Amino acid sequence: MNAAPMKKITGNRLLWPAVVLIALLLANLLWNHSFFDITARDGNLYGAPVDILRRAAPIVLVALGMTLVIATRGIDLSVGAVAAISGSWASMYIISEGGASVGVVLTAVAVALLMALLAGAWNGFLVAVLGIQPIVATLVLMVAGRGLAQVITNEKILYPDNSPAYKLIGGGYLLAVPFSILLAGSIFALTAVLTRKTALGTLIESVGVNPEASRLAGVRARPIIFLAYVFSGLCAGLAGLMLTSNSTSADPNSIGLFIELDAILAVVIGGTSLAGGRFSLAGTLIGAFIIETMDAFVVIAISARSTDVFKACVVIVVCLLQSSRVRAWLLNVLRWGRRPNRPRHEPRPPAAPDPRDSAAVPDAAGASGALPVKVTPSS
Amino acid sequence: MSTSLAPSGAAPRSRQRVGQRFEQYTQIGVTLLLLIIMLVVGRVLYPNFTSGQAIFDLLGKNVFLIPLAVGMTFVILSGGIDLSVGAVMALGSVIAASLLQAGWSAALVVPVVLLAASTLGLVVGIMISRFEIQPFIATLAAMFLARGLCLVITDRSIAIDDGFFQRMNLAHINLWEQETVNLRGRVRVSDVYTTPSVVIAMAVLVVAFVVLHYSRFGRTVYAVGGNEPSALLMGLRVDRTKISVYVISGLCAGIAGLLFAFYTASGDPVVGIGYELNAIAAVVIGGTLLSGGSGYVLGSMLGVLVLATIYAYKEFDGDLNTGWTRVMIGVLVLFFIVLQRLVTTRRRR
Secondary structure (H helix, E strand, O other), X not given: OOHHHHHHHHHHHHHHHHHHHHHHHHHHHHHOOOOOOOEEEOOEEEOHHHHHHHHHHHHHHHHHHHHHHHHOOOOOOOHHHHHHHHHHHHHHHHHHOOOXXXXXXXXXXXXXXXXXXXXXXXXXXXXXXXXXXXXXXXXXXXXXXXXXXXXXXXXXXXOOOOOHHHHHHHHOEEOOEEHHHHHHHHHHHHHHHHHHXXXXXXXXXXXXXXHHHHHHOOOOHHHXXXXXXXXXXXXXXXXXXXXHHHHOOEOOOOOOOXXXXXXXXXXXXXXXXXXOOOOOHHHHHHHHHHHHHHHHHHHHHOOHHHHHHHHHHHHHHHHHHHOHHHHHHHHHHHHHHHOOOOOOOOOXXXXXXXXXXXXXXXXXXXXXXXXXXXXXXXX | OHHHHOOOOOOOOOHHHHHHHHHHHHHHHHHHHHHHHHHHHHHHHOOOOOOHHHHHHHHHHOOOHHHHHHHHHHHHHXXXXXXXXXXXXXXXXXXXXXXXXXXXXXXXXXXXXXXXXXXXXXXXXXXXXXXXXXXXXXXXXXXXXXXXXXXXXXXXXXXXXXXXXXXXXXXXXXXXXXXXXXXXXOEXXXXXXXXXXXXXXXXXXXXXXXXXXXXXXXXXXXXXXXXXXXXXXXOOOHHHHHHHHHHHHHHHHHHHHXXXXXXXXXXXXXXXXXXXXXXXXHHHHOOOOOOOOOOOHHHHHHHHHHHHHHHHHHHHOOOOOHHHHHHHHHHHHHHHHHHHXXXXXXXXX
């Protein structure tokens, strides 16, 4: 793969999500002319954009971890369950300790995050050490995790509403900005610096593009994959705290329900391929904003009940646009429109589908990659 | 090559193949053993746990899980996954309930539900095979779509008062008489019965068994799941098979939706959240490889029975936290995944 077409693709990948986001924002503005109005009440900011950012915060967090996991060719289905575990545990602890003190909340948050970390480490162990395929390995915790959350809360819905310190995480304000936005933003910045200013990001991508080649190049894949799952668990745990703190209720059945799907959707919309490899954190961020803006639009323009149908259509369209066959077909149609006399089977010199086809090659090589795996140990 | 795959099943069995067979049967054997142990434990803990009626209740109360697991078996055998089944099931029940409410006759509603569910499966199948979208993400979209359509149709449960559905709800098929001893030590004679829904679910299972093991299509499903490029090179119709598999899964989810409508005499838009996980769990516990190409639909049935037994524990012991049933299912799934992992690594050597 040479650099020029790859750069072109990344350009494309960020361009289209950004266009969609701007279009959605404009659509919102058309429907609701005061959409962009931000008012300051009691020194805090309110308004639709602030709401969208705040609601997107937990999705951004989960999607951040998910991006790294997907970049290693994995997937983490358990994030919703992990969010449920950490959210329920923190709520339960705060209620049982009587709430209000900052120390109690800090302990609750610390222990809840530790649990999320362990959950992530468990996933990482199954995937990186035992070598179980990610979708299956994380399925275990997806099934069992919500059960654990139910066991923690003893099948009750908890209301940790007497603790202003806990409320801060998801619903509070710091320096006039919702705290959750600051939290998600700083973790996003930290991840971006860690992956883009150090070799970590490149290592993750190399593991995702071709595990075998990166192994031969001396990259130790296991710790990297393991860490990706740990990070994803941690992010999910924090998101769980945010969700329970914002709604001041913790129902183990509904905390973070389907958040894994929103997160995966955000990652895919952001242009990171589910086949692993190159990832785009900025794309994921835009993806999460698209989801929330779209929800906001559907709620005001159509009805709250049709958000799921709308979301499904967007997933389908985005996936179709990412499919190389559809792209090739669309390009063909465009070319036909411009030059109707052109013979169909003429070689097309600078045509766009080629880099995409070559991008698909490592995947195919990986799928049939059993051969090199077999050969190398004996040599 | 393709002739040796022809329906007669007379493919020469090398020693390695026999070994594979043996390993597959071991997995089913482990599942069967597990089920028996769980039933015995239940019997020891709670009297009447394995009385005739209780065994039929295991089936009766989880009857919609059977078609879901059967459909999921097809999909997983072909190397895919279907996350939409729970939502499609809910959609089936909601369509049935709303059409009946609008005054349609049951004879029309049943085929419409099955057709709608299969059509959704068809769309998913085309997305996966023609447009090369990952099964996971395509069925995810279908899940959102089905759940969303449910909510667009209705946001609350609709009761069904149609005669046919009511009859299916209440009908009992008496099998034999059994004597049970109640708490006061008195012997009571009652009929052991099952429901028409169980009969339907069993019919689905039998049809699936025959199709998978005695038809060209069934063999192609195994071939595609085992090694898709090889299947393609052998001239098998990979695309068509993959599409059919999702149509079957959709159809099965539609049947499950009808069975659910029979069982509760209602259509509910939020029912079946997480049922796709139960179906996948049943298939995995039943010994089907999640990477495709190996497994038995009867194993999935055993998997459903294992899940049903776990739920029965919860029912017999009111103090048991529902959370534990999920944890137990998760642990079982883990156990079988690790078992599969051991079996496949041994085979590869």
